Amino acid sequence: MNHYLYIIYSEKIDKFYVGETSDVEQRISIHNSHKIKSAYTKAASDWVLKLSFSCADRNEALYLERFIKRMKSKKFIEKLVNNPQLLNEILSKR
Structure with missing residues (x-):
């Protein structure tokens, strides 16, 4: 399953x-609806996606x-x- 850094x-x-997530759209919806009460993102409800980067697996995204x-x-x-190509450079140096 693909994982994404967002x-x-x-x-x-x-x-x-x-x-990081396996479903970016669902995750943004969760941030904007404040389903996680202790989340950093509860301070706003206008979160918009600026970058979604496909990773090989969850470990890479993390x-x-x-x-x-x-x-x-x-x-x-x-x-x-x-x-976003900078992310590939970061991964290549690990």
């Missing part, structure tokens, strides 16, 4: 969120998610959104 953005709070979150950089996330 990046969503809320204009309301001007924040990105990075996650690796990218952790890598991006460790960077703690909005500018880095914006760079990835504008140039």
